[in-house]
Amino acid sequence: MVSEAGRGIGSNVLEYSGLQRITGPLIVIEGIRDVGFGERVEIVTSRGAIRQGRVLAISEKAAVVEVFHGTSGLDQENTRVRFMGRPFEIVVSRQEVLGRIFNGLGMPLDGGPLPFRGEARNVNGLAINPVAREYPEDFIQTGISTIDGMNTLVRGQKLPIFSGSGLPHNDLAIQIVRQARILSEQSSFAVIFAAMGVRHDEAEAFRLSFEESGVLNNVAMFLNLADDPAVERLITPRVALTAAEYLAFEEGMHVLVVLTDMTNYCEALREVATSKGEVPSRKGYPGYLYSDLASIYERAGRIKGLDGSVTQIPILTMPDDDITHPIPDLTGYITEGQIVLDRSLHQKGIYPPVNVLPSLSRLMSDGIGEGKTREDHRDISSQLYAAYARSKQVERLASIIGEEDLGVTDKKYFEFSRAFERDFVGQGKDEDRAIEDSLDLGWRLALMLPEEELVRVTREELEKYGKTAGIRHQE
Amino acid sequence: MDGSNSSAAPAVTYVSGPVVKATGGHRLSMNEMVEVGEERLTGEVIGLDGGTATIQVYEDTTGLKPGAEIKGQGMPLYAELGPGLVGQIFDGIQRPLAELRERWGDFVRRGKAGTALSRERVWDFKPVVKAGQSVSQGEVLGTVQETEAMLHRVLCPPGISGVLSKIASPGPLTLEDKVAVVESDSGRDIEIGLFHRWPVRQPRPYGRRLMPSEPLLTGQRVIDTFFPIAKGGTAAIPGGFGTGKTITQHQLSKWADADVIVYIGCGERGNEMTGVLTDFPQLLDPKNRRPLIERTVLIANTSDMPVAAREASIYTGITMAEYFRDQGYDVALMADSTSRWAEALREISGRLEEMPAEEGFPAYLATRLAAFYERAGQVKTLSGSSGSVSIIGAVSPPGGDFSEPVTMHTKRFVQCFWALDKELASARYFPAINYLQSYSAYVEAVSEWWKGQTGPEWMELRHEAVEILQEDAKLQNIVKLLGEDALPDDQRMILEGARMIKNDFLQQSAFDPVDTYCLPRKQFMLLKLIIHFITRLGDVVESRIPLFRAMELPVVEEIHRAKYSISDDEVTRFDELLQAVDEQVDALVSRSREAGDGV
Numbered sequence A: 001m002v003s004e005a006g007r008g009i010g011s012n013v014l015e016y017s018g019l020q021r022i023t024g025p026l027i028v029i030e031g032i033r034d035v036g037f038g039e040r041v042e043i044v045t046s047r048g049a050i051r052q053g054r055v056l057a058i059s060e061k062a063a064v065v066e067v068f069h070g071t072s073g074l075d076q077e078n079t080r081v082r083f084m085g086r087p088f089e090i091v092v093s094r095q096e097v098l099g100r101i102f103n104g105l106g107m108p109l110d111g112g113p114l115p116f117r118g119e120a121r122n123v124n125g126l127a128i129n130p131v132a133r134e135y136p137e138d139f140i141q142t143g144i145s146t147i148d149g150m151n152t153l154v155r156g157q158k159l160p161i162f163s164g165s166g167l168p169h170n171d172l173a174i175q176i177v178r179q180a181r182i183l184s185e186q187s188s189f190a191v192i193f194a195a196m197g198v199r200h201d202e203a204e205a206f207r208l209s210f211e212e213s214g215v216l217n218n219v220a221m222f223l224n225l226a227d228d229p230a231v232e233r234l235i236t237p238r239v240a241l242t243a244a245e246y247l248a249f250e251e252g253m254h255v256l257v258v259l260t261d262m263t264n265y266c267e268a269l270r271e272v273a274t275s276k277g278e279v280p281s282r283k284g285y286p287g288y289l290y291s292d293l294a295s296i297y298e299r300a301g302r303i304k305g306l307d308g309s310v311t312q313i314p315i316l317t318m319p320d321d322d323i324t325h326p327i328p329d330l331t332g333y334i335t336e337g338q339i340v341l342d343r344s345l346h347q348k349g350i351y352p353p354v355n356v357l358p359s360l361s362r363l364m365s366d367g368i369g370e371g372k373t374r375e376d377h378r379d380i381s382s383q384l385y386a387a388y389a390r391s392k393q394v395e396r397l398a399s400i401i402g403e404e405d406l407g408v409t410d411k412k413y414f415e416f417s418r419a420f421e422r423d424f425v426g427q428g429k430d431e432d433r434a435i436e437d438s439l440d441l442g443w444r445l446a447l448m449l450p451e452e453e454l455v456r457v458t459r460e461e462l463e464k465y466g467k468t469a470g471i472r473h474q475e
Numbered sequence B: 001m002d003g004s005n006s007s008a009a010p011a012v013t014y015v016s017g018p019v020v021k022a023t024g025g026h027r028l029s030m031n032e033m034v035e036v037g038e039e040r041l042t043g044e045v046i047g048l049d050g051g052t053a054t055i056q057v058y059e060d061t062t063g064l065k066p067g068a069e070i071k072g073q074g075m076p077l078y079a080e081l082g083p084g085l086v087g088q089i090f091d092g093i094q095r096p097l098a099e100l101r102e103r104w105g106d107f108v109r110r111g112k113a114g115t116a117l118s119r120e121r122v123w124d125f126k127p128v129v130k131a132g133q134s135v136s137q138g139e140v141l142g143t144v145q146e147t148e149a150m151l152h153r154v155l156c157p158p159g160i161s162g163v164l165s166k167i168a169s170p171g172p173l174t175l176e177d178k179v180a181v182v183e184s185d186s187g188r189d190i191e192i193g194l195f196h197r198w199p200v201r202q203p204r205p206y207g208r209r210l211m212p213s214e215p216l217l218t219g220q221r222v223i224d225t226f227f228p229i230a231k232g233g234t235a236a237i238p239g240g241f242g243t244g245k246t247i248t249q250h251q252l253s254k255w256a257d258a259d260v261i262v263y264i265g266c267g268e269r270g271n272e273m274t275g276v277l278t279d280f281p282q283l284l285d286p287k288n289r290r291p292l293i294e295r296t297v298l299i300a301n302t303s304d305m306p307v308a309a310r311e312a313s314i315y316t317g318i319t320m321a322e323y324f325r326d327q328g329y330d331v332a333l334m335a336d337s338t339s340r341w342a343e344a345l346r347e348i349s350g351r352l353e354e355m356p357a358e359e360g361f362p363a364y365l366a367t368r369l370a371a372f373y374e375r376a377g378q379v380k381t382l383s384g385s386s387g388s389v390s391i392i393g394a395v396s397p398p399g400g401d402f403s404e405p406v407t408m409h410t411k412r413f414v415q416c417f418w419a420l421d422k423e424l425a426s427a428r429y430f431p432a433i434n435y436l437q438s439y440s441a442y443v444e445a446v447s448e449w450w451k452g453q454t455g456p457e458w459m460e461l462r463h464e465a466v467e468i469l470q471e472d473a474k475l476q477n478i479v480k481l482l483g484e485d486a487l488p489d490d491q492r493m494i495l496e497g498a499r500m501i502k503n504d505f506l507q508q509s510a511f512d513p514v515d516t517y518c519l520p521r522k523q524f525m526l527l528k529l530i531i532h533f534i535t536r537l538g539d540v541v542e543s544r545i546p547l548f549r550a551m552e553l554p555v556v557e558e559i560h561r562a563k564y565s566i567s568d569d570e571v572t573r574f575d576e577l578l579q580a581v582d583e584q585v586d587a588l589v590s591r592s593r594e595a596g597d598g599v
Helices: A169-179 A200-212 A236-249 A262-275 A289-297 A326-334 A343-347 A377-401 A408-425 A435-446 A459-474 B097-104 B221-226 B245-255 B270-279 B307-326 B338-351 B365-373 B405-413 B422-426 B443-453 B458-482 B489-506 B520-542 B547-551 B554-565 B573-594
Strands: A003-006 A014-017 A021-023 A026-030 A039-044 A050-059 A062-067 A080-087 A089-091 A100-103 A120-122 A139-141 A161-163 A189-198 A219-225 A254-260 A301-303 A309-317 A337-340 B012-016 B019-022 B032-036 B041-049 B052-057 B070-076 B078-081 B123-127 B140-147 B150-155 B162-167 B171-173 B178-184 B189-193 B196-199 B208-210 B234-238 B260-266 B296-301 B330-336 B377-380 B386-395
Touching (some): A039 A062, A161 A169, A169 A200, A189 A200, A189 A236, A236 A289, A236 A309, A254 A262, A262 A289, A262 A326, A289 A309, A289 B338, A309 A326, A377 A408, A377 A435, A377 A459, A377 B458, A408 A435, A435 A459, B078 B307, B140 B162, B140 B178, B221 B458, B221 B489, B234 B245, B234 B405, B245 B260, B245 B270, B245 B330, B245 B386, B260 B307, B260 B338, B270 B296, B307 B330, B338 B365, B365 B386, B365 B405, B386 B405, B443 B458, B443 B520, B458 B489, B489 B554, B520 B547, B520 B573
Parallel strands (some): A161 A337, A189 A219, A189 A254, A254 A309, B234 B386, B260 B296, B260 B330
Antiparallel strands (some): A003 A014, A014 A080, A039 A050, A039 A080, A050 A062, A089 A120, A301 A309, B019 B052, B032 B070, B041 B052, B078 B196, B123 B140, B123 B171, B140 B150, B162 B178, B178 B189, B208 B377
16 A cells, blocks of 8 residues: 655655555654654645645654644545655745745745745754853843833843733734834844734734835745644744844844744644644643743844844733743743733723733843943832832722722822823833833832832932933923 | 564664664663764663663754664763863763854754863873872872862772872873873772763762751852751752742852852753853952852753753763762752753653653652752762762742642752742842742751851841741731731831841842842841841830831931942941941930920
C-alpha cells in the first residue's frame, strides 16, 4: 500500500504515496528512509493541492507528520508525501517582504510573487548567544502616559498586552505602532504584523490604520485568520519573526513585531499535543508550553555591534480575564513585563483601560532617568504606584463605610484615584503625549495629596519638578 | 531483540525532540555521555532495555536521522574543573559561550565546540608541596592566580593519594601540562594536571559536615535581620511573575559575602544574563573593591535554549560550586529558576511516557529536589580546611500559587523561605518579601554572631519588630472595615510603628547607590532607632498627647531618610538621632504637662 516513488523533484526530496494512519492533524507514513526529525513535508492531496507539514517523530520504519492545513479531505491511498530534506524555511529580502501581505506560512496573499531573492532561513531560528546580546536601554516614546510614565517600553523589549475579550487591545496596539518613536533619532523602522486566528475585520482594521498613517510600505503582514487551519498558527509567529530578525540584524532596521492573538496560538498547540496523545499538564496544555512560548518571545532583543533591534508586542486575551490562566501566567514569566487591560476601567469609559498595578516593565529602570527621559522619572513613577495602590485600598474601605466617613487624608486619596484614572490613564485614541507632559501630569496629580504623603520622591525633585509642573502646564 | 547486533556500533532508531532511541545498548552504560550523529550532539544515556538505549540529547535534534551513529564517551556527563571557570559564562553543558560566539557568531549553534576550559591560556603556577612528600586526595598542590580576586588552589583530585614523585616548578603552565605525578600505594604512577573532570550528578566527597553558625550576609535588611541564611544553608525564593525574584537573586549575587558566586540562569530570559554580564564587570565587591565578575561563574540555559540542557545546568553549576568549596571557599549558588528545571524533568519524563504524578511531574521530583539541596552545606574538606556551599533557589509557581508541587516539595528541603508577594510588588514595595509568610530556621544559629558583631539586644530588637508587625497585621483587618481613624491612639501607634518598620527598614532600593547594600552595624542601628522611637511613642500616648503631634516631630523625617542619608561608615550619626528622638519627645511631653492637660 505504501510505495516509494523515488527522488522525483529536487535532489534531496523524497516522495512516497499512501498514508498508514490519520489522526487529527497528524499523519503516519511507513516504509520511509533517510528522513530527518523536524524536516519540512509537502502533502499532495488526490486532487493535486499541496499542503505543508513537518516531521514530529521519526523511527526506522515510520514518520509522524503534522499537517499545517489540517488533514480534512486527505485519503489513505492516493495522498502523496514529499520529504523536502530541509527544515521549514522562508526566503526573505527587504524589497520582497515589506509592503506585502502573506498567509500564515509565508505564502503571498497579495497576488505578488513568492520572495526568492536572499538566503533561505530556518523559521525556528536560533537562540541569541547571551554574550552577543546588547542590554536594551533605549527609551521608546509611545505617547501613552501609562506606558511611557509607568511601564516604559525600550527597544529590544518584549512587552505583551494582557487583555480580555471585548477590550480595546487592538486599538491600543494600533496606537502604539502609530506613535512609537525613539527620542534621539529617526532611523529606519519596520513593522511586522502576525495574526493568529483573528477575525477578518480585526486584521483589516490593522491594515487600514497602517495605510492611514502612511507606513504601509514599511509593514509586512502575516495573516492566519480565524477560518484558516489552526495548526498553521504554530508556524505563523516563527515565519514572522524570521522576517523580523532578518530586517533587524541584516538590514539594521528597528522592527516592531505585533503578535496577535497568542491565546489562539496556545490553543492550537494544545490541540496538536492532545491528538499526539501527550501527557497534559495544567488545563490540558502540554508541559512544554513554557519552552515553546519562550522560543517565540525570546526572539526579541539587540545584538552588540549591530544597528537593528526586534521589539515584540504580543497580544493575548486572558480566558475569563484570569491572569493566573497558564497562557498569561507562562507568558509573564518569559516576557519583560506586561501591560494589563482592565474590564472595570473599560466599563467606566476610560481608554486605554490600563491597570497600572499589575502592569510592569522590567526594563524600565534602565531606559529612564537623566539623559534618557528625565531625572525625576523613577521616583515620580514609584510615587504614583504607591499612591494609586493606597487609593485602591481606600476605595475598598469607602465601599464599606461610605465616602463621607473617610478620614481627611483618605478622602484625598479617594479623589486622587478618580483623577488619576480620568486624566492620567485616560487619553484620546489620537492623543500623543510627550514624556515630559506625562511626567508633569503625574506630578500635578500626586500633589493632590498632602506633601508628607509623598515619601517616594525627594525634596529636591518636589521643588524642581513638582511645584513647577502646573506652571509648565499653563504655558 | 537486538542480540544479534549487540556488537555493532550504536545507531539511532527513533527521534522525538530531545529523546532519541538507539540500538547497540549493550555497548553503552547507564548515564554515559554520548555523541550523536555527524555534528556530535551531546547526549546522555537515561535508559537501557535489552539492546535499546534511550538517550537524552542536550541540543536541538532537527535533521537527525535514524541510522546516525552514536559514540559512547566512556564516562558519565562531566564538568571540567580547573582554572578558567571564574568570570566565564557557560551553557548548561559547560560549552563556553564567549568562545562559541567567536566561532559561530551571534547565535548559538549546536554541536561540539572545543573544550569548556581554554587549553591555550597560560597560568602562573606556584607549588606548595615538594616532591617526595606524601599527598592525599583533596590536598592543595599549588596555586594559580585565576583573577585578581581569586586564588585558585590546585587540588589533588578525589580518589588519588600516594607519594609525590614529581611536581612542576614555579612558572607558566597550560591545562595541557602536567602538574604532578603521584605514585599510588599500588605503585602506579598517576599524572595530575591543572584540571580534572568530575561527573556532575555525583556529589564531590568531603571530610565531614559542620553545623551552620555564621550568617551569609547579603546586605539586604529584610533577609539579614529578619530571615537570615547561614553559610552552607539553603533558601527558596518563591514568587509569581513580576514579584522580583530575579532582582532579589541579582542583589544577592552582587552583595552576598561569599568568595565565589555561581549563578545559574535556568530557563530564564537572555537579557537577564546579558544584564549580569554588563553590570558585574563594573560593580565592585564591597570587601576587596574588585569587580564582581572576578568572583562569579555564570551558567546560562536561557528559555530558548534546549530543554534537556536545562535539566543538566543545575548539576553543572552545583559541581563547580562544590569544587570551589573543596578549595576552602564559601560559595553561594543562585539557581533562577528551579521551577524551569523541574519542568524540564517533566518534559523529558513525558517524552519517555513515564507515569505522571502531581500536575504531570514525575514521581521522582521530590527525590531530585532533595538530592540537589542536600549538596549544600558547610564542611570540613578532605584536606581539613573549611568551606561551604549555600544554595538559593528561585521558584516560579504557576499563577503565584504556593500549593503547587515544586514549591511544596522545595519547602520541605530548605531552611529559609522568602515568600514574594504580588500585592507588595504591585505597590512597587521592594524587596517584596512577605514578612508574615517567610521564615528562617537559622535565626538561633546566627544570633551569637550578630550579638557579637552588633549588640547584645539584637535578638530582642528583632523580636519586638516582628511582634509589632504581627500586631499590625491583626489591626489591619479592622482598618479594612472601619478605617484607621476609628482606632484609639494606642492602637494607631502600632500602625504608625509598623509603617515605619516597613517603609524605613524593610523596604530597600536596589537602585539607590547607598541603600542597595547595608552593613550589619547599620541594619542594627537603624532598627534600634526605629524601635526606640516606637517605644517613646508609647510615652506620648500615655501622656494623652494626640499621636499626630509626635509624627510631626522633625526627627521623624530624619528617620525616614536615614537609610539613604547615612552611609555605612557614618553609623555614629545614629547615636545623634537616638538622642534627638529623646530630646524632641521629652520636650513634647513636658510642653503638654505645662499646658496642664492634652494639647
